[in-house]
Amino acid sequence: MYLNSPVTQFESFSLTTEPNPEEVEIDKESSYELPPLTRPSLPPSNNGDGGIYLAQRGNSLAHQKSEELQKTLLGHRHERHLVILQDFPDPDALSCAWAYQLIAQQYDIKCEIIYAGTLSHQENIALVKLTTLPAQRWTMQTLKNKDLSSYQGFVLIDNQGTTSGLLSAVQQAGLPLVVLVDHHSLQGELKAEFVDVRPYVRATATIFTQYLQAGLLGLDSSISQHVKCATALMHGLRSDTNRLMQAQEEDFMAAAYLSRFYDAQLLNAILQANRSKRVMDVIERSLKNRIVQNNFSIAGVGYLRYDDRDAIPQAADFLVTEENVHTAVVYGIVHDEDDELEVVIGSLRTTKLTLDPDEFIKEAFGQDSTGRFFGGGRTGAGGFEIPMGFLSGGNENSAYAKMKWEVYDAQIKQKLLKLVNPRDNPIQS
DSSP states (O other): OOOOOHHHHHHHHHHHOOOOSSOOOOOTTOSOOOOOOOOOOOOOOOSOSSHHHHHHHHHHHHHHHHHHHHHHHHTTTTOEEEEEOOSSOOHHHHHHHHHHHHHHHTTTOEEEEEESSOOOSHHHHHHHHHHTOOEEEOOHHHHHTOOGGGOOEEEEESSOSTTOTTHHHHHHTTOOEEEEEEOSOOOSOOOOSEEEEOTTSSOHHHHHHHHHHHTSSOOOTTSHHHHHHHHHHHHHHHHHTTTTTTOOHHHHHHHHHHTTTOOHHHHHHHHTOOOOHHHHHHHHHHHHHOEEETTEEEEEEEEEEGGGTTHHHHHHHHHTTSTTOSEEEEEEEEEOTTSOOEEEEEEEEEOOTTOOHHHHHHHHHOBOTTSOBSEEEETTEEEEEEEOGGGOOOTTSHHHHHHHHHHHHHHHHHHHHHHHOTTOOSSOO
């Protein structure tokens, strides 16, 4: 049921990569000349297995999309855009947003990279600090103090709006979606002027590196900002391909290109960032609370502060390394400082090639009344967020907080075990 099907992925490839019918019309009388994009050369086919054909088609698509993006950017010269990331951005999202900002600067488009949540994973914090990556946190209070009418559009990178608390605000302000670039499965019906969604690509950093290779931005190893951005892209690519172990040909080609510009010592410093004591405590909790069935490890870790949210995927990363475990799911109730807002957040990690995290999570937790799925995933990883709504808060009463957690813990385990072992029922009658 959860098999990754190459045929299905190839079909979604053709469905999601159609040329944009509403191409921007370029003013032929403008003095601004469109710089030519370089098409990479390809070796001739000599094996008859179709591999070279797929590589050629992939490179052809990358060049086509680069040309489309260039035309779109030309049509929005001198504008201001917001680049919106998921609430808890990962290295792939952060690095690609930075690459997009540098590309857009060539067309006199000023971009601000924003997210609504927080950076709590130690590697993400180190990435932003050590490279001075220009990402900003925008809270609801920040939005109230911002004049969104000063922006002419917004951009979604490595997400499709379903994981950002900022989407509704920019939509209500009437800002159009100019660019959407992602490598996750299609999540909804968002319409953008330029769309490049490739679920079969392992990392959005691969897509943006292809843009760079096509000539949208000429990286220069003598420019510090370019070196740092290339380092960030290498980190994003490495992160989303599980240290390149799940990388495909396109990812390796992108990494080979970035290897000419990135700073290996800087990347090593980012990767050596230490885990905080709170993260270690959550990992310890996940070890104590886990149940293992049919090679699945499932663990609830109770209540966590909003700033410690990234401890959940780190605990899942740890549990999946246990002997005889191929899939780990870790979840907890994340709350803000005032305990007014609570949400169940979970992460899945798997080494089982035939398990599709996106399909597994969507089938386990379903969707809300508006048709929006509570979670999704990509190769090897996934996540889910379930708002608690009316039941949020009230945790000053420890007995009530304990009872609430026990109910959510049992319900999540039941939904997961229905797929892991349909005969099992964690709620005893």
